[in-house]
Amino acid sequence: MKKPDLGSPITKYFLKELRWSDLLRVFLPLFLVVLAPTIYGFWRTLYGYSNFGPAAAASWGRTWFLIGGILVLFLLFYSLNRLKKAHTWIEIYQWGLYFHYPLGRKKLVNWEDILGLTSYSVNRSFFGLGKKTGHHLILHSRRFAPILCHPGIKGLGGLKKNIKKQVYGRIQPKFLQAFKTGEVIPFGEVSLSKRSLFLPKQEIPWDYLEGISVQKGIFIIKLTDQNQIKIPIRRIQNLEILVHLIKTEI
Numbered sequence: 001m002k003k004p005d006l007g008s009p010i011t012k013y014f015l016k017e018l019r020w021s022d023l024l025r026v027f028l029p030l031f032l033v034v035l036a037p038t039i040y041g042f043w044r045t046l047y048g049y050s051n052f053g054p055a056a057a058a059s060w061g062r063t064w065f066l067i068g069g070i071l072v073l074f075l076l077f078y079s080l081n082r083l084k085k086a087h088t089w090i091e092i093y094q095w096g097l098y099f100h101y102p103l104g105r106k107k108l109v110n111w112e113d114i115l116g117l118t119s120y121s122v123n124r125s126f127f128g129l130g131k132k133t134g135h136h137l138i139l140h141s142r143r144f145a146p147i148l149c150h151p152g153i154k155g156l157g158g159l160k161k162n163i164k165k166q167v168y169g170r171i172q173p174k175f176l177q178a179f180k181t182g183e184v185i186p187f188g189e190v191s192l193s194k195r196s197l198f199l200p201k202q203e204i205p206w207d208y209l210e211g212i213s214v215q216k217g218i219f220i221i222k223l224t225d226q227n228q229i230k231i232p233i234r235r236i237q238n239l240e241i242l243v244h245l246i247k248t249e250i
Contacts, residue, residue, distance in 0.1 A: 013158075096111045137156065
């Protein structure tokens with residue numbers, strides 16, 4: 001499908017860009033590795049046939065041809081996965097975001113359609129070794145189900161910064177005005193108004209709130225009776241605006 005005329009992108013973020021140089025640096029060496037056992041198997045077949053007859057020819061090259069076939073499958077799967085990653089990218093425009101996925105799938109999201117963001121990080125390790133932090137960004141839109149920006153996107157930190165600048169710059173003044181007029185403002189599993197903080201099964205008047213903090217991916221609500229309520233920030237939208245409103249307007 002031909003890409004519509006969207007204008008010039010401000011910037012582009014790839015999952016893993018495929019360059020011409022990758023053909024020489026990556027695919028050519030892999031191709032030679034795959035080709036090597038096949039060539040050796042062919043030589044073994046000719047040598048066996050020339051010196052010992054057809055039975056030796058059929059036997060001596062078989063193992064190497066099998067190894068070559070297995071390597072061809074690995075190369076095929078690797079190439080398909082590499083192409084899949086190369087066709088996954090996000091472009092930022094003046095009007096919004098262009099999400100491109102493999103097989104020509106795409107999503108066009110205007111800034112005005114984005115209702116909020118969820119941003120969080122997850123620490124993973126393999127048997128306590130090689131700890132790795134995965135950063136996640138989810139867009140909540142009027143038109144689509146929540147859109148997850150692939151955590152492997154190169155430059156995800158810059159992508160987050162650019163999206164937050166556009167989205168928060170538009171919705172934060174609206175949230176502040178709604179708060180001042182007494183409306184209930186939703187932030188995922190947390191909502192607030194001038195009167196109270198609302199949780200899924202609980203309403204907390206501001207007089208019972210001692211303070212808030214964010215620690216290790218958890219939004220912590222400290223109450224005056226020394227109790228705490230902990231909510232994972234992956235369940236909260238527009239966390240920065242939520243914290244700003246509580247700290248400056250309450």
